[in-house]
Amino acid sequence: MRSLYVVTHPEATHHVEGVVGGWHDSCLTPAGARAAASIAEALRAQIPTGAEVELFSSDLQRTRQTAEAVASRFQVRPTFDRRLREKSYGEAEGRPQEWLNRRFIPPPAVGERMDHDEGVEGAETKEQWVRRIYAAVEEVLTHPCEHQIIVTHGGSLTFVLASWIKMPIESAGYASFRVSSGSITTLREDDFFHNRQIVSLGDTRHLNGAQR
Template sequence: MKSMIVIPHCQSEHHINGMAGGWTNWPLSELGKRQAENVGNALNKHPNIKEFSAYTSDLLRSLQTAEISTKILELDLKVAEEFREINIGEATGKSVEWLRQNTIPPKDNETRLDYKDLTGGESRREVQARIYKKLDSLDAEGVENLLVFTHGYAATMFIAWFLRLPPEALEYAHFSTPSGSITELINEEGFGLRVLKRLGDTRHLV
């Protein structure tokens, strides 16, 4: 894969009503919809954007961000369930405060990769595995330039995959990608270097 652009979805209703995200279908807020237009307009200035294949998580807040942005870009959009946010299990549909009060403490000698802080939820390793597997498949299919709309927690996995970080690196690694931000990665052909060109860029949202 030559390049990847990662967009965590824009402001969702759950960002402003105190509810948890995870595998829920909260829609974008009105601000979030305007932010998605800004994302599309910013990406439209990319010199090679027409060469990108666009994919999105199937969860509503990511799907809406992608639909608004790719309409401006005039790109076809494909949906991938594998690109969802982390599953928060029994906290789904609950408030952030409920989530905080019911977080399960880690067991002795339990790694961050395998720790599940909520009953029925996913571990970091499980999120990594499903996202890496789908990206491996797209890479094998010959996708050279990938534009992906996803979620804040999941975004780290896309960056790590492109940089060829092994799963064990995600024991501690995390990349800060605010809502509606643009992260761009490129493969410098001839040098064999995978470059994090820009991380969590929000200048287009101002």
């Protein structure tokens, strides 16, 4: 039985400053750091003592700090992978969210959504974003470890899950799994049918009181 726990980093400075995240290298706020410790404790409670654990994370500061809190609880070394980053918003990163909102061109309801130009210089297309997330997840799943943890971003979580259920990339343009910051999503694959389940989506019960 393989269990994969997908963590979205908790509150970061770009959240409270109202600026665009993406590859802007914001760090956790004090509340976010407390939440990261709660995430680590929640994962420790779910994973059997003595079980082998692998930890993979986006390399940006906010996910790196979250992963390091988890790593210290499990005594493992995280693998940092830039492919697990949030979508790149190019020249919008670090600017006020309102700046991006004025320029952003949303994808059409019908037609080309994956290679759509959003009107922001240097931003990734959704296809570029999805393909790198899929490649990262597929590499994680080549490892035989039964308990694996991925620390990523709220937007990128959708495509971690889409890859997990083997959604064709061309269909991922319509996918959206909405979760809160600091959440844990639990995925499981059985050893008999090799079916892949989404056991829980965006669990935040561990955050009760953590961000005060």
